[in-house]
Amino acid sequence: MPKIFDQQNPGESLDEFSQRQVSTTESERRRLEGEVDRFVKYLHEQPFRSPYSVKEVIKSGSLGKGTAVRNRVDIDLVVFVNGLTSIDHLETARPELLADLEETLRQSARIQPISRTRFSLKYNWNDIEVDILPAVDVLSLYGSPSKVYEVMGRYGSAGHAAQQFSASLAQLQRDFVKDVPEHVKKAIRLVKLWKKENHLDIRSYSLELLTIYVWQIAGKGNPGTDYLFCEVMSQLSTCGTLRVAFDVNYNSSFYIRSMSSPYIMDPANPYMNTLHRTSIGATSESAMKVHRCLTPQFWSLSHVDCSRPVKK
DSSP states (O other), X not given: OOBXXXXXXXXXXHHHHIIXXXXXXXXXXXXXXXXXXXXXXXXXXXXXXXXXXXXXXXXXXXXXXXXXXXXXXXXXXXXXXXXXXXXXXXXXXXXXXXXXXXXXXXXXXXXXXXXXXXXXXXXEXXXXXXXXXXXXXXXXXXXXXXXXXXXXXXXXXXXXHHHHHHGGGHHHHHHHHHTSOHHXXXXXXXXXXXHHHTTOOSOHHHHHHHHXXXXXXXXXXXXXXXXXXXXXXXXXXXXXXXXXXXXSSSOHHHHHTTOOSOEEEETTEEEEETTTTOOXXXXXXXXXXXXXXXXXXXXXXXTOBOOSOOOO
């Protein structure tokens, strides 16, 4: 097996490398989950001014999905807010909600955000990257995903709908990834580490979805970590032609019929192409280099080093 990663030993299979260096240990997972639970308690200390209050906190991100790479852990905490009646209401109230959250955490946890967007606050909490996003529980509000998508369809543009509803659909996004077997998650972690070592801007969520897609078209068995990783690299080597969609919460053919390549559709959000703003050329080039190393004629060459990023 050629060397793909910086810390991979000569001749070490990807499965062995993942187990030794990439997947989190049981003790590490317990520690991380405990730290997240401590953080979530601060969010339940009534951070909002009337008429708003915390309904529920959804744990998503790599830790919530079970796809965290060792020493590179992130979690999205989606805060469902009582008192919001619609996405439009959330859009108006979001600046106030974020300000209230920031002030509460400053006083109770003695921490400041390391960055902000108009949708979220980002913190570094004991080696965990935490994103906090206020949201509306749209599934409870409208009753079903199909009803939510009807409401989304009435927005002026698909991009606006995708952005505004994304956090509110985090539970569906999380569960789609969380429910796949561990051997698929092992391949996902490797692909995410490859992205990190090659300094690529493709979303981790896109890579999670593509790995699941490859596993599904392989028959949903256990073809092995090395096989799944190689097939994902094969798909990404022609990233500009990708057409990936899932018929889970909606009929994808209705939404992709007017779309052009490339796309990896969010199974929770029919208006979200997760490849939006990805540097397709850089992704393809890096994947092509690795895929060539993984073709059978190279497998016996354990001295081959494919771990160096493509020079820009």
